[in-house]
Amino acid sequence: xxxxxxxxxxxxxxxxxxxxxxxxxxxxxxxxxxxxxxxxxxxxxxxxxxxxxxxxxxxxxxxxxxxxxxxxxxxxxxxxxxxxxxxxxxxxxxxxxxxxxxxxxxxxxxxxxxxxxxxxxxxxxxxxxxxxxxxxxxxxxxxxxxx
Amino acid sequence: xxxxxxxxxxxxxxxxxxxxxxxxxxxxxxxxxxxxxxxxxxxxxxxxxxxxxxxxxxxxxxxxxxxxxxxxxxxxxxxxxxxxxxxxxxxxxxxxxxxxxxxxxxxxxxxxxxxxxxxxxxxxxxxxxxxxxxxxxxxxxxxxxxxxxxxxxxxxxxxxxxxxxxxxxxxxxxxxxxxxxxxxxxxxxxxxxxxxxxxxxxxxxxxxxxxxxxxxxxxxxxxxxxxxxxxxxxxxxxxxxxxxxxxxxxxxxxxxxxxxxxxxxxxxxxxxxxxxxxxxxxxxxxxxxxxxxxxxxxxxxxxxxxxxxxxxxxxxxxxxxxxxxxxxxxxxxxxxxxxxxxxxxxxxxxxxxxxxxxxxxxxxxxxxxxxxxxxxxxxxxxxxxxxxxxxxxxxxxxxxxxxxxxxxxxxxxxxxxxxxxxxxxxxxxxxxxxxxxxxxxxxxxxxxxxxxxxxxxxxxxxxxxxxxxxxxxxxxxxxxxxxxxxxxxxxxxxxxxxxxxxxxxxxxx
Numbered sequence: 083x084x085x086x087x088x089x090x091x092x093x094x095x096x097x098x099x100x101x102x103x104x105x106x107x108x109x110x111x112x113x114x115x116x117x118x119x120x121x122x123x124x125x126x127x128x129x130x131x132x133x134x135x136x137x138x139x140x141x142x143x144x145x146x147x148x149x150x151x152x153x154x155x156x157x158x159x160x161x162x163x164x165x166x167x168x169x170x171x172x173x174x175x176x177x178x179x180x181x182x183x184x185x186x187x188x189x190x191x192x193x194x195x196x197x198x199x200x201x202x203x204x205x206x207x208x209x210x211x212x213x214x215x216x217x218x219x220x221x222x223x224x225x226x227x228x229x
Numbered sequence: 230x231x232x233x234x235x236x237x238x239x240x241x242x243x244x245x246x247x248x249x250x251x252x253x254x255x256x257x258x259x260x261x262x263x264x265x266x267x268x269x270x271x272x273x274x275x276x277x278x279x280x281x282x283x284x285x286x287x288x289x290x291x292x293x294x295x296x297x298x299x300x301x302x303x304x305x306x307x308x309x310x311x312x313x314x315x316x317x318x319x320x321x322x323x324x325x326x327x328x329x330x331x332x333x334x335x336x337x338x339x340x341x342x343x344x345x346x347x348x349x350x351x352x353x354x355x356x357x358x359x360x361x362x363x364x365x366x367x368x369x370x371x372x373x374x375x376x377x378x379x380x381x382x383x384x385x386x387x388x389x390x391x392x393x394x395x396x397x398x399x400x401x402x403x404x405x406x407x408x409x410x411x412x413x414x415x416x417x418x419x420x421x422x423x424x425x426x427x428x429x430x431x432x433x434x435x436x437x438x439x440x441x442x443x444x445x446x447x448x449x450x451x452x453x454x455x456x457x458x459x460x461x462x463x464x465x466x467x468x469x470x471x472x473x474x475x476x477x478x479x480x481x482x483x484x485x486x487x488x489x490x491x492x493x494x495x496x497x498x499x500x501x502x503x504x505x506x507x508x509x510x511x512x513x514x515x516x517x518x519x520x521x522x523x524x525x526x527x528x529x530x531x532x533x534x535x536x537x538x539x540x541x542x543x544x545x546x547x548x549x550x551x552x553x554x555x556x557x558x559x560x561x562x563x564x565x566x567x568x569x570x571x572x573x574x575x576x577x578x579x580x581x582x583x584x585x586x587x588x589x590x591x592x593x594x595x596x597x598x599x600x601x602x603x604x605x606x607x608x609x610x611x612x613x614x615x616x617x618x619x620x621x622x623x624x625x626x627x628x629x630x631x632x633x634x635x636x637x638x639x640x641x642x643x644x645x646x647x648x649x650x651x652x653x654x655x656x657x658x659x660x661x662x663x664x665x666x667x668x669x670x671x672x673x674x675x676x677x678x679x680x681x682x683x684x685x686x687x688x689x690x691x692x693x694x695x696x697x698x699x700x701x702x703x704x705x706x707x708x709x710x711x712x713x714x715x716x717x718x719x720x721x722x723x724x725x726x727x728x729x730x731x732x733x734x735x736x737x738x
Contacts (some may be wrong), residue, residue, distance in 0.1 A: 093289060122395060123292035126336075129380045155459045165367075180367050 084218045086112075087131060089121040089175065098196035099160040102207045110211075115206045116218050123173040134181065135191040136213065139217045141210060142175065144197030151199060151206035153213060155222055158182070192224035194222055234279025247680065247719055249710060251696055258710070261689070261696035263680045265565035268415040268535070268585050272531035273548040275670040280640040281306065281335035281400070283670060286357070287658065288395045293720065294384055297651030298331045304647025306401035309662055316494035317631045318403030323491045323508075324416070325399075327648065328385040329622050331423070331613040333652035334579070337718050338610050339364065339375045339462065345715065346469055347709045356469050362464060371462050374430060382423045384415045399608050401635035410629055415683060424617050433461025436614045443589040445597045450647055453567035463610055470603045479713040481695040482574050485514040486678065488522065490650035491619070496689075499622055502586070509650045512585040514568055519585060524646060527657070529673065530567040530684035533560060533585045533710030541685045542569050545659040545671035546644060551637070563682040567690060568673045576600065576691040577678045578717060580608035587722040600695075602716040609718065641665050653718045654678060678718040693719050 088104035091097040104120045111116055121128050123139070132138055147154050158179045165176035175195065183190055194217045198210050216222060246267040252260040271290055275283060281301040288295035300322060307314060316320070335506035343364040351357050356440045365370045389408055390398035398406045408416070424436070432439050434457060441450050448467070451458050458464045470476065489511025493501060502508060511522040528542030537551035554561070567574070576579075580600060596605045640662055648657045654675030661669035681690030689697070690713060701707045 091289075125292065126376065127380065127383065127393075129376070181373070181376055184368070184373050187377075187381075214707070 083135055084116045084137045085119060085131065085135050086116065086139045086141065087119045087121045087128065089128070090122065090143050091123055093199045096145070099145045099200075099207075099210070100141040100201050103198070103200060103210050105143045106207050106211050107214070112145050113168045113219065115117065116215075120222055123174075126178050128175070129180055129182075129185060132178075132193070133187050135156055137192045137194075137218055137220065139194045139196055140175065140197045141198070141214055144199050147197065148199050149203045153206065153210050154199070155213065155217065156195040156197060156198045158195065161195045238240050241412075242409070247714075249696070250713060251702065251707075251710065253701055256694050256704075258297070258699040258701065260691045262562055263565075263682060263690055263692050263714075264563045265680065265722055268552050268554075268564045270550070270552070272670050273580045276669045278667050280309075280665050280667060281659065282667065283658065284397045284400060286398060287672070291675075291720065292334060292394050294329065294388070294651050294653070294656070296325050296396065296657070297649065297656050299397060299399050299543060300326050300649050300651075301647035301656055302400035302660075302673075303401060304649065305645040305658045305660040306459070306640060306647075307637070308645030308647070309643035309660065310640050311403040312402045312637035314633055315632040315635055316496055318444070318496075318633045319492055319494040320627050321404045321408065321633065322399055323494075324620055324623055325386045325396075327491065327616045328382060329393075330652045331620075332379045332382050333718075334609050334612050335375050335427075337386040337391050337652075338466075338606070339371045340607055341718075342609075342712075342715050343371065343466070344423060345708055345711050346473075348711075349707055351473055351706045354469075354472060356472060356542050357466075359465065360469055363462065373425070373428075377425045378423065378637060381419055385419050386415055400424055401637040401640065402632070403632075405634070407633050408627065408629060413624060413627055414630070417621070420620055420624065422616065424621075427613055427617070429489075431462050431466055431610070433457035433459070436618060439611065439614050443568070444593045445590075446595075448590065450538045450595040453475040457483065459722050466610060467607070470662055475606070475712055475716075476598040476601050476603035478699050478709055479605065479695045479716055480599040481576050481691040483515075483600060484570075484573055484575045484691075485584045485600075486570050486575035486650035486655055487511055487585040487650055488580050488655040494623070494626070497623065499619055508616075509582050511648075513575065514581075514584045515573070515575075519587060523649070526571045527673070528569050528572065529677075530569060531672075532567075533683040534563050534566045542567075542572060545657065545673060546646070546661065546669070546672050550671070565677050565681055566673075568678050569683040569684055572686070573686065574681060574688055574694070575678060576717075577650075577675050578605065578609070579612045579654075581654060582612070582650055583608050602712050605716040615633050616663065653674065653720055656706040674720075676717070676719050680719050682715075692719070 088100035090100035107118050118122040119131055161176050162179040165180040196210060196214050197205060248264045250262040251258045274518060275286060275696055285303045290298050310397055343365055346360040346364050361367050374620055376423040386393035390396035391406055398404050428435055442448050452464055452467055487510060489507045492510035503512060507712060513520045513522060529548050530542040531539060535551045535554035591608060595644050597606050642663055644661045646659045653677060656675055657673045659671045680692050683689055693712050696710060699709050701709055
């Protein structure tokens with residue numbers, strides 16, 4: 083089973099890119115064996131939605147990586163490196179990905195994080211959705227690792 | 230450290246939007262200012278929206294306490310709609326709120342608070358290596374256990390309410406979802422698993438045995454009589470917290486407030502709590518006496534807050550949220566208002582619940598150590614022991630073929646308020662509806678009580694007062710201040726959680 087999880091706060095435009103992609107994808111149907119979740123602000127509580135998956139693509143807003151609407155793919159390891167060593171109420175994805183190997187029941191899934199800079203326009207949302215579908219099908223892994 | 234010096238401490242392990250300034254003289258904190266650095270404006274957003282919209286919007290205030298806000302929004306609308314939810318709806322609401330609390334208490338306790346136990350300041354302590362083994366971020370035994378064990382318990386809210394967080398299943402008159410027998414069995418199983426872990430690993434004994442601890446003397450005996458008590462995470466907390474002096478820092482104004490929570494459903498077999506109609510008592514403890522809580526005595530001051538000035542305090546049914554920050558106000562320093570009860574600051578949270586509830590152990594702890602960091606945090610760690618037995622009972626008392634909803638009267642015009650005790654303390658929503666629209670909405674959250682700035686009389690908020698007098702051993706690593714602030718489990722918001730390149734640049738303690 084493969085999964086796309088869109089995260090962020092739909093009420094804050096700077097943090098709503100994930101939700102916008104969720105809305106786009108939820109209207110268009112998904113390939114067999116792939117499901118879609120609006121992860122909202124769940125943070126550490128996303129753990130149970132990663133467990134049991136073969137591959138997961140997480141879509142979130144990013145800040146400071148490029149121009150508005152730019153899209154960038156991160157590996158789980160890259161995101162985990164940004165984790166603050168201490169948990170707080172705002173601890174989100176980096177913290178979860180850091181502890182995942184220790185806390186995950188079963189095999190740790192292959193995880194990619196697709197970041198969208200700032201407040202994306204429809205073209206950027208469409209492009210992010212297409213890249214997310216490629217990634218969840220394993221195309222990103224082939225590109226990066228040649229497998 | 231001769232002379233006076235002021236340091237500013239962004240506490241990013243609190244929430245990222247709380248700054249603490251302290252003035253230090255001779256190595257001792259002589260004054261403190263807690264500053265909320267973000268304006269959100271939910272109370273403004275709600276104005277003009279549909280009467281029921283608070284049920285959807287206010288749970289979005291917080292990603293951790295969303296059920297808590299839903300409870301208050303529903304209670305306020307129950308009052309306006311002049312409806313009493315049926316007993317099983319009360320049970321469902323209560324169980325959802327309790328679930329959120331018992332999860333939050335463990336996550337705060339062992340992912341946030343005890344992270345400071347491995348601060349390099351304590352490297353020379355006898356128990357430091359064991360503290361690292363238990364509490365080291367990402368790796369500590371307790372850290373990993375808590376993440377694994379707390380991931381499931383919130384499924385109870387999802388089963389009862391359709392989702393967590395940000396559910397809207399509580400409505401005026403009851404709840405909008407009816408659990409079936411399978412749902413209830415699953416909830417009971419989830420609770421049982423969580424309780425087993427809590428008893429075995431956190432307490433090192435059964436909840437019934439823990440509840441026999443009724444004095445400091447009992448506590449010391451409990452610690453020494455059995456290896457499983459001593460070696461439990463709670464047992465280690467007690468030993469280590471005393472070793473590093475947490476029983477000697479962090480005393481505030483010694484005034485405690487609880488709005489009360491968890492109304493007894495009609496017909497429950499749970500024994501009543503004296504004359505209190507709720508499991509968690511409402512009241513005020515000040516100058517050694519516990520008084521009944523009176524809603525009329527709540528007010529909010531804005532003299533030191535970036536809001537339009539009013540004289541003295543305003544009751545939340547009259548108060549406004551009009552941001553005013555030109556940069557030239559001088560004395561104003563926080564986006565948090567200053568809630569007061571009878572014009573006095575008051576501390577809220579798990580310790581306040583125990584004190585207002587007249588718990589003998591915490592009365593004795595208060596007498597022995599004062600409202601120290603040690604006492605405050607102990608109240609949080611043992612709170613699940615006070616809630617889980619009632620959760621279990623109420624789960625067995627729910628019958629799917631009972632009534633879960635009574636239609637309220639039309640919600641066209643009226644005023645109401647919803648008050649409860651949530652993970653971090655007293656939470657209240659005050660609402661006025663006019664022509665079926667929200668005309669007024671004021672919210673006072675627990676952190677607003679605890680981390681409030683000064684009021685119109687210049688009186689410090691509880692955390693500001695708790696910081697005063699603290700001896701700082703190393704001004705470059707003021708870990709003592711972190712202990713104090715985190716013992717209030719401050720939560721200022723859920724804000725932009727974007728993955729940012731700059732996140733690591735923040736200073737922290």
